[in-house]
Amino acid sequence: MALHKLSGQSAEYVLTRILADAIDQGWVPPDACSVTRFSQHLDSEAQQQYSVITEAGEYFIKRIPDQPGARDRFAAEMKSLLNIIGTRSVDTAIPFGTGVVDGYCYLLLNHLPLAVHGDWYLAGQRIAHLHNHTSEEGYGFQHTTYCGTTALNNQWHSSWADFFVRQRLEPLFKALEAKGEKFTRASVTAEKCYDMLSGHQPAPALLHGDLWSGNIGFVPDLESSRTVVFDPASYFGDAEADLAMTELFGRFPQAFYMGYQKYHDIPAGYQERREIYQLFHLLNHALMFGGHYVQQCRELMKRL
Numbered sequence: 126m127a128l129h130k131l132s133g134q135s136a137e138y139v140l141t142r143i144l145a146d147a148i149d150q151g152w153v154p155p156d157a158c159s160v161t162r163f164s165q166h167l168d169s170e171a172q173q174q175y176s177v178i179t180e181a182g183e184y185f186i187k188r189i190p191d192q193p194g195a196r197d198r199f200a201a202e203m204k205s206l207l208n209i210i211g212t213r214s215v216d217t218a219i220p221f222g223t224g225v226v227d228g229y230c231y232l233l234l235n236h237l238p239l240a241v242h243g244d245w246y247l248a249g250q251r252i253a254h255l256h257n258h259t260s261e262e263g264y265g266f267q268h269t270t271y272c273g274t275t276a277l278n279n280q281w282h283s284s285w286a287d288f289f290v291r292q293r294l295e296p297l298f299k300a301l302e303a304k305g306e307k308f309t310r311a312s313v314t315a316e317k318c319y320d321m322l323s324g325h326q327p328a329p330a331l332l333h334g335d336l337w338s339g340n341i342g343f344v345p346d347l348e349s350s351r352t353v354v355f356d357p358a359s360y361f362g363d364a365e366a367d368l369a370m371t372e373l374f375g376r377f378p379q380a381f382y383m384g385y386q387k388y389h390d391i392p393a394g395y396q397e398r399r400e401i402y403q404l405f406h407l408l409n410h411a412l413m414f415g416g417h418y419v420q421q422c423r424e425l426m427k428r429l
Contacts, residue, residue: 152221156181183236199223199232201270205359214254216353243343243350249384251352256330256364264288272358286322297408314426318401327363334358336367369402
């Protein structure tokens with residue numbers, strides 16, 4: 126087995142150290158320390174990802190430097206995953222725990238074999254069932270969550286327009302300005318979005334929060350396929366916000382939307398609100414990656 130090098134240490138050594146810590150925490154059985162095979166799916170300074178086969182079972186491990194906010198990010202991801210699991214609507218990886226080993230945070234999950242293509246009609250139904258789980262507390266979430274590396278203000282609010290504009294759009298405008306990206310139409314756009322959402326009080330649905338094609342997959346099966354979502358940034362909000370994300374970076378197959386509408390209506394006016402919700406994700410990408418996302422934001426803001 127070829128061994129990758131991480132700061133002078135083999136990947137097998139790093140993975141064994143992580144699994145040993147998980148054993149010490151009581152999350153996995155002792156045989157999890159016996160690694161028989163692994164493969165690396167992501168290798169960058171920001172994050173590494175591995176699927177690991179052990180004598181005790183198969184696991185998926187994410188690993189990031191233990192910098193400010195890193196522990197909170199993985200803790201928030203766990204909380205989102207557990208909320209989704211609790212709905213029994215759509216499958217996702219079970220989080221065993223998160224910890225710190227040798228200056229790196231890790232998140233340990235069960236491993237699911239995933240395919241890119243599957244039953245998109247059923248996937249639409251599963252996401253509709255997720256969205257049918259609502260909160261009586263309003264819009265928000267019981268914890269801070271993260272979309273990428275961006276912390277989200279999930280303080281509970283009774284007004285959807287206030288929540289989305291004041292706790293989603295405006296913080297990103299401010300963060301981008303702090304990085305030197307000034308949007309002259311920021312305040313005008315924020316108020317325009319507020320006016321467009323004013324009076325729109327959808328049921329506070331449990332959202333995935335970052336539902337693009339890279340965060341959904343399928344567990345292959347002889348008869349069908351199980352829909353799996355991952356990397357969530359959950360909160361309770363307008364279900365249309367998830368749908369808007371499915372159309373931002375390459376639209377999901379039409380079968381998905383047909384399956385979705387079997388159990389959850391797409392209200393009139395969605396086409397107008399869609400770009401407001403997509404603006405949030407474009408602003409977040411502009412904040413994290415810069416480049417052409419900044420220009421995409423400017424172009425979308427002109428259309429609103």
